[in-house]
Amino acid sequence: MTEGVLAGTARARRRCGGRQIEAERRVARRAHYDQVREQIQTGDLVFFRGRGPLSRLIRKLSGCVYSHVGITWWEGHLVVFHARLPIGVEVLPARRLVWRYDGQVDWWTLRLEHANRLDRGRLLSVAIAELGKSYSFRGLVGAGLRLLAGRISGRCDPVGLPETYFCSQFVSACFRGGGVDLAPDEADACTSPGSIVRAGQVEMRAVLRRPR
Numbered sequence: 001m002t003e004g005v006l007a008g009t010a011r012a013r014r015r016c017g018g019r020q021i022e023a024e025r026r027v028a029r030r031a032h033y034d035q036v037r038e039q040i041q042t043g044d045l046v047f048f049r050g051r052g053p054l055s056r057l058i059r060k061l062s063g064c065v066y067s068h069v070g071i072t073w074w075e076g077h078l079v080v081f082h083a084r085l086p087i088g089v090e091v092l093p094a095r096r097l098v099w100r101y102d103g104q105v106d107w108w109t110l111r112l113e114h115a116n117r118l119d120r121g122r123l124l125s126v127a128i129a130e131l132g133k134s135y136s137f138r139g140l141v142g143a144g145l146r147l148l149a150g151r152i153s154g155r156c157d158p159v160g161l162p163e164t165y166f167c168s169q170f171v172s173a174c175f176r177g178g179g180v181d182l183a184p185d186e187a188d189a190c191t192s193p194g195s196i197v198r199a200g201q202v203e204m205r206a207v208l209r210r211p212r
Helices: 002-026 033-039 053-062 094-100 120-129 137-149 167-177 193-198
Strands: 030-032 045-048 068-075 077-084 088-093 105-110 202-209
Touching: 002 193, 002 202, 030 033, 033 094, 033 202, 045 094, 045 193, 053 137, 053 193, 068 120, 068 167, 068 193, 077 094, 077 167, 088 094, 120 167, 167 193
Parallel strands: 030 202
Antiparallel strands: 045 068, 045 105, 068 077, 077 088, 105 202
């Protein structure tokens, strides 16, 4: 009975946080990608509102408008590191992703007090080292079950890095390697895109539209 009450309370908190994020998104600045591309920095985050069945399920379970997240990096041009089904960890041009998710991809940055603690070199070292690792569908299912049961807080991160990732687990591990824990109350394997936003260490900058 107690576990059921705790799970229900956790779901209610997630739904409340999700409504706050949705309200913030409705009034956020809309910007074409080419207008703000030069302002996006290495180590910023892009969150996605996927429209497929799995994306909708992730959004429902996590109580958030976002189903996917990636890390930006400047290397001659702007790219995004992310883990996606079925490929795993890969890097793609940011322009291509914004074009694909027109109006459904949002740019977020670390708040200043956390950005000052981030070692971007170490962040990128982890991201590059993990390139090519497989997608963790089993890990995603496990995280979903823990969300349903309300058992995501108070878990410790492993010393080593896993051999497979889902998107927010990958992002959380990379940032932790760079000295910033995006969701301090949750292990990487329990982190969702929504929990990163709800932890309050990031702030929204713009909803991105296709380049003109």
